[in-house]
Amino acid sequence: MNAWFPPERRGLAIGIFGAGMGGTAISALTTVKLVDAHSMPTPFLITAAVLALYAVTAGLLLRNAPGRTVPTEPLGRRLAAALRLSITWQASALYAVAFGGYVAFSVYLPTYLKTGYGLTQADAANRMAGFVLLAVAMRPVGGWLSDRLGPIRVLAVSLAVVAVGAAVQSFTPSLAPIGTIAFLSMAGALGAGSGATFALVALLTPANKVGSVTGVVGAAGGLGGFVPPLVMGSLYGAYGSYAVGLALLAMVAAAALAYTLTGVRSAVRASEHGVSHR
Template identity: 80%
Template sequence: MTEHTTSGSRPAGGPRRGTMLAVATVGFAVNFWAWALLSPLAPKLKDALQLSPLQQALLVAVPVIVGSLGRIPVGALTDRFGGRVMFPLVSLATIVPVLYLGLAGQHSLAGLLAGGFFLGIGGTAFAVGVPFVTAWFPPAKRGLAVGIFGMGMGGTAISALTTVKLVGAYGGRTPFLLTAAVLAGYAVLAWLLLRDAPGRTVPAEPLGRRLAATLRLRVTWHASALYAVAFGGYVAFSVYLPAYLKTAYGLTQADAANRMAGFVLLAVLMRPVGGWLSDRIQPARVLAASLVVVGAGAVVQAFTPPLAPLGTVAFLSMAAALGAGSGATFALVALLAPANKVGSVTGVVGAAGGLGGFVPPLLMGSVYGRYGSYALGLALLAVVAAAAVLLTATAVRRSARAVAGPA
């Protein structure tokens, strides 16, 4: 036998599902809060250590890259050991680099990069929560449940809103010590409250063999491509939008940052909406509609229309579509991935989404530097969205029908 199932002492009832979902979502938010601690401090650290622009970018990029790639093994480990073990474990492991950065790691670039590397552990919490939540909910409700869990990505906003203010008011160690305390409290809470779903399928194959099998699944590659566009687009805009608005429209840094916050908030709120719609009209349809909106918004914005109202409408439409598309992607994973490989598939797909957010900002900066315009970069986004619509309408739709038809 290559797998077995677990059994629980109580049935997976509705109220208990709600508790599991709430605790998992809090854990996702707390770990993402820790994962994003360095980004708000990057300008201050750049001045203090006289970092070059490349060194500053590397400082911000390292935790994100490690957190994205780390989702692959962590997702596979969650399939094996369950969220009840992995959520506290990831939270406790993240405390180590948080404390290091707060107490000793801010005095050199090498120290920051070492701390940032291990800070990436916090970013792997996403790959713990999706299989954990999926196992607790029936297929008809998984899209909404995973979408609600996905709102935990708002933990990055907690860091953005509090880190610099805490440093200014109480000193450079404060946000790190506070985050470490919250992580420790959550690890205890998770161990006491979380329980893996009764009847959860537990694979017994070696990790390497399971990852190899995961990479042979069509849903892994389809969902990875779609998530690289949907969530990658969200990440790219959340990183680059302030610079774009400041350059293209002459906004102040504060005004651009506030508009970026609105973009992020709308995308976060639309993620569970995308999951909820997927439960009712199939994930492929939601994804196709979302990607059409993204492509249309990119075409409009390529002409740099007046910000009020057309540019604002274009950006907010793209934010809503990217959030809904991100939620629909993991509704698709919950629908098509084998029960004992949801974590492994989530890890690969989550890595693709995280890494997908790095190419567009680099491309947009390069295009503007060469041509003095963002039009080509936005036109390329429209082309990529159109290709993703084609993938969704053909291969993804056929796969979804093959699963939904017999049911």
Template identity: 70%
Template sequence: MEESTPTDGRTRETVGSPWLMLAMATLGFAVNFWAWALISPLGPLFREKGTLGTLSESDVALMVAVPVIVGSLGRIMVGALTDRYGGRVMFPIVSGVTIVPILFIAFFALDSYALLLVGGFFLGIAGTAFAVGVPFVNAWFPPERRGLAIGIFGAGMGGTAISALTTVKLFTNVGSRAPFLITAAVLAVYAIAAWLILRDAPGRTVPTTPLLTRLSANARLPITWQACALYAVAFGGYVAFSVYLPAYLKTDYALTPADAANRMAGFVVVAVIMRPVGGWLSDRIGPIPVLAGGFAVVAVGAGVAATHPLLEHVGTVAFLAMAAALGSGSGATFALIAKVTDPSRVGGVTGLVGAAGGLGGFVPPLIMGYVYGRTDSYAIGLWLLSVTAVLTLVLTLTVVRRTERAHDAAAPEKTPASR
């Protein structure tokens, strides 16, 4: 059994408001995700203008993928560190350290593909902010409100939309360094504000076992691999559509780039809004029904989309329904983690699950592109998504439900002091 020590017993009222802590954490998540997504919007522009030399499609894909992959894998370590040191320390550190690669890119890497890859590698640190916020927020709220609170925090993923809407405009209209310098300044302000305002929840349990021991123990928890599978489909599906939907709509429905981008933005907005809704519903009716309903909607929506329906009617409904389902499923996944995981392990489990979700977003676009290149059709890829959602639905209603019920059955056996 993992050793841990509680922090001081001060009440929440003496050290800060849970809702203020949630607001600051959500802001930090959004700002760091804004930074994390700085390179992605510029990829096509670099290729078109040739400022980095002649770039192939795979070169651009690698440039965009490096920060995301590093940010996803980095969550494993950062989540475990947050369990140990708390969000009050980790939020300013992650935000402050991210400024370094941003400035490196702005002043040294905008005319060198190799240096941009190096800068993008360290820019991935910003993506680890997710694994800081979940355990931080989780500790501030009672169990019956954690789903909503973590869902609201998760809406900070909309920070990627800030980057999508502003980076190219600033780069072309103000100056090539402008988006990087502005983001660095915002991160600096946030890091200072976070250090002054954020406080870890009183009574937070601090693990005392070695880091690698905790990582190994967290990886062996049944809820860890189960939630990894759920989040790889839910959040991974959101990431995949947000990356690949414009290309799909331009190719399969002959939309203009602007129209395709606007429709993708609508998909993202629906998913972001539904994430806290999924957490709230999980508090009310439990995470399993929310997850099951979401994966059922994805299975049907992907099946409908595979038939190439009229976009203005059935197609739009199918994609927006999938956006809502993927967003609510992402929120419900972490409501489930908060419910069945010991608070001292939430950060470590979150890191592993967050990594699975981030990496899960890269598999569907690769499959869709591969299948389309050989069949001139997206139908097979969409049918595969439908089948994957069905399999995840079965997993939710069987194995994951048993895990939740086992936790509920064991809960009354705890002593009053441990509740």
């Protein structure tokens, strides 16, 4: 995707591309209703039909960027080269927090709201959908701001907001308004941070390795979303409270913030001065 856009517009372009994560909200709002109205296979059949339609559309309309060089090295060698780049590990760590936090909340937030605040399944699902939609809307904004202000500033503000929001929520405040403000603030910050992370990848990754690095970073985000729900469930089972889990999220976000302002910022400055960031 980098090849289609000049460097000063890649953050916004990748942010718009990443807004496809809004499918989580669509799924949350429609799956149960489709099952209740029709049958269990209905949402899966609809998804299969949409995927087939997209495959045909993509085959007819999508094209590689002009001048694209087809890789000749084996997959394993390309991945090994990507793993030797420091930006791969830096962006993976940040994306595991930003996108991983988004995925974790989209999975676990309904359970949290039902258990912690006594909401109904429908009400909790609707609030989770609102969380997801705000995060989706903020992802292109995060990319756009990264083009103008630099990804470090956007990441730093985003991670600071997540740290504060998680710390506030660890005290289980009333849902209206403090809890709602905390969660919506974290939603916007996680979306913007996800967009800024890939703007950072576009900025620091050699053009011939963007695909490999993006794949590794995306996998790290998925892994980052898999672990927190398990941790939250285990901690709730042990202590009967989500406070410890949210406090841990605040500490992880604070650690990621410190890393962004030190190691990652140094890599960006080195890149600006033409120094290798391997």
